[in-house]
Amino acid sequence: MADELSRVFAALADPTRRDLLARLSVADATVGQLAAPYHVTVQAVSKHVRVLQDAGLVSRDGHSHRRPVHLEAEVFDLMTRWIERYRLQAEERYRRLDAVLAAMDDDAENTNPPRQESA
Amino acid sequence: MTPTTTYPAARIEADPGLPIIRITRDFVATPAQLHRAHTDPELFARWVGPRSLDTRIEEWDARTGGCWRYVASREGVEFGFHGTFHEVRPDRIVQTFTFDGAPDEVALETLRFEDLGDGHTRLHAQSLVDSFEGRDAWLRSGMESGVNEGYDKLEELVTDGVL
Numbered sequence: 001m002a003d004e005l006s007r008v009f010a011a012l013a014d015p016t017r018r019d020l021l022a023r024l025s026v027a028d029a030t031v032g033q034l035a036a037p038y039h040v041t042v043q044a045v046s047k048h049v050r051v052l053q054d055a056g057l058v059s060r061d062g063h064s065h066r067r068p069v070h071l072e073a074e075v076f077d078l079m080t081r082w083i084e085r086y087r088l089q090a091e092e093r094y095r096r097l098d099a100v101l102a103a104m105d106d107d108a109e110n111t112n113p114p115r116q117e118s119a
Numbered sequence: 120m121t122p123t124t125t126y127p128a129a130r131i132e133a134d135p136g137l138p139i140i141r142i143t144r145d146f147v148a149t150p151a152q153l154h155r156a157h158t159d160p161e162l163f164a165r166w167v168g169p170r171s172l173d174t175r176i177e178e179w180d181a182r183t184g185g186c187w188r189y190v191a192s193r194e195g196v197e198f199g200f201h202g203t204f205h206e207v208r209p210d211r212i213v214q215t216f217t218f219d220g221a222p223d224e225v226a227l228e229t230l231r232f233e234d235l236g237d238g239h240t241r242l243h244a245q246s247l248v249d250s251f252e253g254r255d256a257w258l259r260s261g262m263e264s265g266v267n268e269g270y271d272k273l274e275e276l277v278t279d280g281v282l
Binding site: 013096 | 129130133140146147153155156162166167169170251252257
């Protein structure tokens, strides 16, 4: 699982690959179709697709360029789910911190006690 | 004028190129208050959580070069954490973080308190861990404890805490 996620992050490190994924989230496409808008060769895009494929982010029946590339939504979900849980945990912690900070206003007043007026 | 709060809820970013987790979160507090909540052991124990665990501070010297150690426990099960304060400044705290259960691993945590003015502060928290595997394990741990603690309890806690 950890290796899988690491490969996903590595695959996502490249802006071209992120862009490819964004386009595949709309519809399946062949490598040729994916390469069309870029000033790069079909071979270069094919390499990117292979990295995405190794990370499990996309799949393709066989290696032919004519086969459409398909986004594997579950792997995407796995990653976003992990990150989202972690974020929720952090957010939960910081909401407790909010409460501590809100209570601190009073504490701060107490640490600067009025000069012995009522004592 | 009240500054626009851009990150009212925690924003998280897992760096694709480095084993880093970054969290950004805004607070209605001054940098000094946020600093105090991170360095005063009594205050720190009140929020560091998770909620289902009790936090017991065992060592706490929040000065540059000082050590810290606390134990989180739940029904007799204890999880210890320790590290050092590499640097403690009003707007910045750098510390190391090791979970006793994984003594060979150490994370470097950098906290920055950005003054947004008008009693608002943005916390930038960055954790640099040893490896992508380590980072991913952290992310998984977040998932595990996140599942156990629902939003309802969270809201309830916030309400209780504020009141």
